[in-house]
Amino acid sequence: MTAPPDDCLARNEWICGAYLSTRRQILLDAVVQHLQLTSLSVLIGLLIALPLAVLARRWGWAAGPVLAVTTILYTIPSLAMFSLLLPLYGLSATLVVAGLVLYSLTLLVRNLLAGLRAVPQETRQAARGLGYGPIRLLLAVELPLALPAAMAGLRIATVSAVSLVTVGAIVGFGGLGNLIYAGMNTYFKAQVLTASVLCVLIAVAADLLLLGVQRLITPWTRAGRARAPAGRKGPRMRVSRARAGRV
Amino acid sequence: MSTLAATWHWLTDPAHWSGDDGVRHRLLQHLVLTVVCLFLSCLIALPVALVLGHLGKGGALAVNISNVGRAVPTFAVLVLLLLTPVGRWGEGPTVVALVLFAVPPLLTNAYVGMREVDRGVVQAARGMGMTGRQMLLRVELPLALPMVLNGVRIAAVQLVATATIAALAGGGGLGRIITAGFNLASTPQVVAGALLVAVFALVVEGVFEIAERMAPGWVRGGR
Numbered sequence: 146m147t148a149p150p151d152d153c154l155a156r157n158e159w160i161c162g163a164y165l166s167t168r169r170q171i172l173l174d175a176v177v178q179h180l181q182l183t184s185l186s187v188l189i190g191l192l193i194a195l196p197l198a199v200l201a202r203r204w205g206w207a208a209g210p211v212l213a214v215t216t217i218l219y220t221i222p223s224l225a226m227f228s229l230l231l232p233l234y235g236l237s238a239t240l241v242v243a244g245l246v247l248y249s250l251t252l253l254v255r256n257l258l259a260g261l262r263a264v265p266q267e268t269r270q271a272a273r274g275l276g277y278g279p280i281r282l283l284l285a286v287e288l289p290l291a292l293p294a295a296m297a298g299l300r301i302a303t304v305s306a307v308s309l310v311t312v313g314a315i316v317g318f319g320g321l322g323n324l325i326y327a328g329m330n331t332y333f334k335a336q337v338l339t340a341s342v343l344c345v346l347i348a349v350a351a352d353l354l355l356l357g358v359q360r361l362i363t364p365w366t367r368a369g370r371a372r373a374p375a376g377r378k379g380p381r382m383r384v385s386r387a388r389a390g391r392v
Numbered sequence: 393m394s395t396l397a398a399t400w401h402w403l404t405d406p407a408h409w410s411g412d413d414g415v416r417h418r419l420l421q422h423l424v425l426t427v428v429c430l431f432l433s434c435l436i437a438l439p440v441a442l443v444l445g446h447l448g449k450g451g452a453l454a455v456n457i458s459n460v461g462r463a464v465p466t467f468a469v470l471v472l473l474l475l476t477p478v479g480r481w482g483e484g485p486t487v488v489a490l491v492l493f494a495v496p497p498l499l500t501n502a503y504v505g506m507r508e509v510d511r512g513v514v515q516a517a518r519g520m521g522m523t524g525r526q527m528l529l530r531v532e533l534p535l536a537l538p539m540v541l542n543g544v545r546i547a548a549v550q551l552v553a554t555a556t557i558a559a560l561a562g563g564g565g566l567g568r569i570i571t572a573g574f575n576l577a578s579t580p581q582v583v584a585g586a587l588l589v590a591v592f593a594l595v596v597e598g599v600f601e602i603a604e605r606m607a608p609g610w611v612r613g614g615r
Contacts, residue, residue: 222553228586341468348463
């Protein structure tokens with residue numbers, strides 16, 4: 146490296162424009178991997194959480210075990226979670242996705258179930274009276290009414306997943322975490338700071354995006370007075386247990 | 393399943409339990425880190441949250457700080473701290489990161505607990521001529537206690553998890569067994585370390601759960 150003496154890379158500064166311009170491709174690749182891992186995990190988590198929540202709602206006895214198992218999974222620290230899955234998936238992106246799916250399940254099932262349970266009995270009976278079958282009742286009445294709570298869970302799960310992906314660096318699939326890990330070993334300040342800031346930016350952007358989607362698909366919640374985002378209200382314990390951050 | 397057998401072998405080998413890198417020492421490190429940092433975090437977060445909750449100020453801060461905490465990757469904060477002067481102190485980055493990540497749940501839960509105290513009760517206390525300090529200590533705090541303790545429980549689990557990640561950035565604790573396993577490309581050691589961490593986290597959660605069930609009714613509140 147023939148760096149001029151006033152080069153911030155050579156001086157190893159925290160904020161460095163030269164780093165951004167020379168490492169653009171590396172940063173882009175890391176961001177793309179980060180987004181892929183996050184979105185895939187949350188989507189798969191959603192696909193598994195939805196039937197679980199519906200079943201737990203239908204059969205009361207299933208709710209306890211489902212919530213207990215997901216809570217136990219949620220308690221396991223991320224590094225341990227990824228490591229426990231190692232014999233199953235080896236050093237692969239699948240390992241990271243599988244770990245993140247297990248985490249997002251907890252938040253999604255909890256919030257979906259809370260949303261479904263909050264649907265008023267009268268509403269359900271009215272729909273039945275109008276001749277709605279169980280499937281149509283679920284799709285046209287219960288799920289839409291559970292949307293605000295479900296979206297709150299989805300937002301928390303997504304933001305958590307964005308920051309948890311970084312731990313995937315231990316197996317080489319951590320998106321921006323890979324850059325942080327490499328930067329740690331070489332004391333490369335600009336790389337660590339840039340990757341960290343990008344992580345937070347992705348998390349904030351994802352959160353805002355989902356908030357926008359939530360407002361678009363639940364126009365009825367905007368009727369009348371402005372209200373706090375869903376998830377701030379509702380049963381206290383149900384939400385506050387799920388509010389813990391994940392590591 | 394040969395991995396399971398190998399993991400069992402690793403765990404039952406007494407050589408892996410003694411010494412500075414042994415399980416016993418790492419377990420103790422993890423426990424000390426968790427307890428010390430929980431104490432520090434409570435010392436920082438609870439007075440602030442209780443006073444703010446009593447005054448009814450800073451609600452937006454208390455609610456949003458948890459969301460911010462979720463968006464910031466622990467691993468990134470650890471590495472950033474490692475590259476600052478804090479990194480020269482052995483466990484410095486670990487302790488700072490642990491406290492940083494334990495404060496939000498403590499702050500948010502304590503604040504929300506204080507604000508959820510029945511306003512009528514607070515007014516009655518005021519009507520009886522209680523000073524602000526008496527109201528805070530004798531009325532609001534006892535009634536907010538279930539939420540405050542819920543925050544402590546969340547913070548404790550969070551600390552166990554953060555202390556595990558600290559190993560990635562060279563900190564101590566049980567996570568070191570896992571990272572050493574990865575460096576040695578020894579799957580049995582990785583899985584054994586992960587099992588130890590998982591069991592430790594579940595035990596901490598379980599202790600809180602049992603303590604909660606044995607506590608007198610007024611501590612449990614409306615659980």
